[in-house]
Amino acid sequence: MTGGLLFTTVPGLPVVPLPAKGEALNSWIWAIARTYGLMPKTYLRRLGIPHRWLTKAIEQDLVIQPLPSVMERLQADTGMAPDVVWGMTFFGLDRELEDACRRHHAPCAACVNEASERAGRPVGLLHARAAWRIVCPDHLPTPKPMEMADSLPLVPFHGQVRTIIRFLDRAAFDPRAFEGIVGTRMAPAFTVTVFLRFVFLLNAYLSVQITEFDELRDWAGFRIRRTFTRNEAGEPLPLPPEEGNDPAISLVLAWQLVAAPIRTLLAGLHTVNPVHRKTARDTGQLIALACLLLEFWPGEMLTPLLTRLALSRQDWNGDGDRTGLAIATTAPWSNDPSHSARLAEAHWTHTAWTRVLFSDAIRNHHTRRVSRFPAAGPFRWRFLAANGQAAPLIGEIRREARQSGRKKPASLGLFLAKPVPATREAHAAPPQPVSVPAIPTHIA
Numbered sequence: 001m002t003g004g005l006l007f008t009t010v011p012g013l014p015v016v017p018l019p020a021k022g023e024a025l026n027s028w029i030w031a032i033a034r035t036y037g038l039m040p041k042t043y044l045r046r047l048g049i050p051h052r053w054l055t056k057a058i059e060q061d062l063v064i065q066p067l068p069s070v071m072e073r074l075q076a077d078t079g080m081a082p083d084v085v086w087g088m089t090f091f092g093l094d095r096e097l098e099d100a101c102r103r104h105h106a107p108c109a110a111c112v113n114e115a116s117e118r119a120g121r122p123v124g125l126l127h128a129r130a131a132w133r134i135v136c137p138d139h140l141p142t143p144k145p146m147e148m149a150d151s152l153p154l155v156p157f158h159g160q161v162r163t164i165i166r167f168l169d170r171a172a173f174d175p176r177a178f179e180g181i182v183g184t185r186m187a188p189a190f191t192v193t194v195f196l197r198f199v200f201l202l203n204a205y206l207s208v209q210i211t212e213f214d215e216l217r218d219w220a221g222f223r224i225r226r227t228f229t230r231n232e233a234g235e236p237l238p239l240p241p242e243e244g245n246d247p248a249i250s251l252v253l254a255w256q257l258v259a260a261p262i263r264t265l266l267a268g269l270h271t272v273n274p275v276h277r278k279t280a281r282d283t284g285q286l287i288a289l290a291c292l293l294l295e296f297w298p299g300e301m302l303t304p305l306l307t308r309l310a311l312s313r314q315d316w317n318g319d320g321d322r323t324g325l326a327i328a329t330t331a332p333w334s335n336d337p338s339h340s341a342r343l344a345e346a347h348w349t350h351t352a353w354t355r356v357l358f359s360d361a362i363r364n365h366h367t368r369r370v371s372r373f374p375a376a377g378p379f380r381w382r383f384l385a386a387n388g389q390a391a392p393l394i395g396e397i398r399r400e401a402r403q404s405g406r407k408k409p410a411s412l413g414l415f416l417a418k419p420v421p422a423t424r425e426a427h428a429a430p431p432q433p434v435s436v437p438a439i440p441t442h443i444a
């Protein structure tokens, strides 16, 4: 709506209310009808919509699946440029997101008030139906002290939330958008729908506090406050609402876990107690985090934790044993006074992760069923890293598994295959049917 012409033809109607910035098509059509004292239905019939389609869902239909013939008629009536009229719809939306957007209606009250005041009439905004707009990028929440250390500046945090929402605004219409974030090989596994599911999973089962924010790199550092507990049947229970994070916090955490998984795990997301004062509570948190991530990630996303190079212990400055990966992920801070503490924390986390991945806790919780969470993991094929740096190790484990005459285990099962019987595959079966696209086999 910016720059180009608003009107391209002479309107068929004598008076046309101008669309407000960001207005949804249905809201504008209602405004046109109101201008002429018509019932919206009457005007919709004039636009060529059959009577039987004039149901309660018509407002969503107009925005999500606009009919070209109706749009042409509307364009002729109003004289508006086609891209202005189409721009009030979700034309070109990723098909997978359609259902979510149909159900979603969460207008930001402040945005609606501003738009309505400016237009001098009630305005409904298109983004109210955007399921990925978890928070309004123009009216961001101020995190509670339990969610963000109070000495931290708000501006860079808000800046990152805005960047993520803008990215999702684009990715909802561009299936290749994730290539720029996770690379071409992993990109087909990530869609806006998948990412949203991850955000909601984290939000329901994990509560964190942002403890630092690197303004230069736009990295947030987190400490886990609480993780989910399980009921007697072993099912995970969502956190009580008052303990949960604002969705904006979970959004930033999910983003960092997707964009830089290993760095976030080792150098960005720490358990509750600082290093040298870790307790069983820290281990418990790490196990919970592993269970949570394994619902979403294919085991291969964790393979960088388990490669030989990552695990190889190197004497670092004569300062005791550190894993290669701990050294690598904390390298950006090598000139920072905090470096040795960060390195020690990353080393603890890395060692704990590798232990957790082979532990009984993981084995027991990930045996018979793929998912104990409401949203099953989205991955159909779990060999995404097959051509990556971890490939030789994965290949080796697979070969060993085959030679020993076992059924070929998948995913985490590859790594559990050694310490546990191969029949107890963790995460091996494909998830229950979920509305996600099949990952093309060429990735496998």
Ligand SMILES: [Zn+2]
Residues within 6 Å of the ligand: 108, 109, 110, 111, 112, 136, 137, 138, 139
């Ligand atoms: Zn707003």
